[in-house]
Amino acid sequence: WKTNNTLQFAYNIRYNHTDNVRETYDYDEDTETYSILNPDYSKSLWNHFVNQTFGMSFNAVHTKYTYNIGFNINPSYTQSTSYVKNGSLDGSDSILNKVDGRSVINYSPQLRFTYRFSRESNLRFTYRGNTNQPSISQLDPTPNNTNPLNIRVGNPDLLPSFSHNLSLNYNHSKRASQRSLTGNLQFSFVRNEIINFTSYQDTTGIQQTMPVNENGSWNSTGEVLYNMPLDAKKKFKFSTQTRLSYNNRIGYIRTGKQSERNTSGTMGIYENIGLSYSKDWFYGQLRGNMRYSKTTNTLEGREDQQNSTLGITYNTQLYFPRNWVLASDINYRATRGLSAGYNTNEIIWNAEISKQFLSKKQATFRIKWYDILHQTLSINRSINANYIEDNEYNILTGYILVSFSYRLNQMGGRMNRR
Secondary structure (H helix, E strand, O other): OOOEEEEEEEEEEEEEEEEEOOOOEEEEOOOOEEEEEOHHHOOEEEEEEEEEEEEEEEEEEOOOEEEEEEEEEEEEEEEEEEEEOOOOOOOOOEEEEEEEEEEEEEEEEEEEEEEEOOOOEEEEEEEEEEEEOOOHHHHOOOOEOOOOOEEEOOOOOOOOEEEEEEEEEEEEEEOOOOEEEEEEEEEEEEEOEEEEEEEEOOOOOOEEEEEEEEOOOEEEEEEEEEEEEOOOOOOEEEEEEEEEEEEEEEEEEEEOOEEEEEEEEEEEEEEEEEEEEEOOOEEEEEEEEEEEEEEEEOOOOOOOEEEEEEEEEEEEEEEEHHHEEEEEEEEEEEEEOOOOOOOOEEEEEEEEEEEEEOOOOOEEEEEEEEOOOOOOOEEEEEEOOOOEEEEEEOOOOOEEEEEEEEOOOOOOOOOOOO
């Protein structure tokens, strides 16, 4: 029975000073230049920030288990002033809001515990907590009039948010049989999350956005990965990855001329199955994957959304004499349930040829042709409690890349000394 305990302390300090000056000028017809200061759109910010970290952790190592308990304290001090540079009649700065000194303390506890059932399997639990203070701009109550129809103001009554993150991981692996099983559970939630609330003025149509604290956001994920050979010589191998997730988000959505609280829940299912075969001169792998998600909303009138993606991939490598390698992969992907014009079917085909040379094969010359069929599309869906957004990005397709690489170090080599 062996034990090894250590206690560690740490300290650091960080200082930052910023002065963000923004000046907007109107047109002067007499001088025909933009020289008349507009104080409504010339809000500047001066900030002085000092942050310290005091950390302590205790680590214990036993024969069957290890654990680590840590705690960080982060006191910080901030001075800030929002002003209009040269905004007073006498040419001095016009002060809009001044915080002489704001002292806050953040803290972040953590716990890691690992239990070893044997050399082949273990269970690990992790917890991390973290405090996040609102930024100076989120606390500053003076309005930002950059967009006259959407005025942003800070909230001096904001509370810091605190996030909790928990994970449980099980791992079992046998090298001799090349079988492995991994299971993961993750859960996180936030107290006093900072989100935006928007109010509307009926007479003017102007909307005002201000950050507020809310509770109720959490995320959860469960995942299992399994790998195994299918024959005695271990040339055929099977793998599977299954993931289930559910995310709960809080937000405010405009209904008519007011914002109402909405809770959106997104359920996700992902499955990836693979089958591979390998021998001295050949490797081939066929994979199929499916992704499905559904988002529901508590706010009346908000429609549920669901989308799915189906993918099939095959990749292979052929090994020829004199260290020549021919490789290729082809990927089919179909998306459904997105906005009009974003549901696609694409086939991406890549191919490459490479050669290793020199005495220890430390140099490689490679030519790779990406997207031979010119079908690559970059489409992404973003989901939160306020909206669902589909985006398509322009990317480079159908190009050839020629590369040369050389390894400078050789692991395991001998060094001669004289």
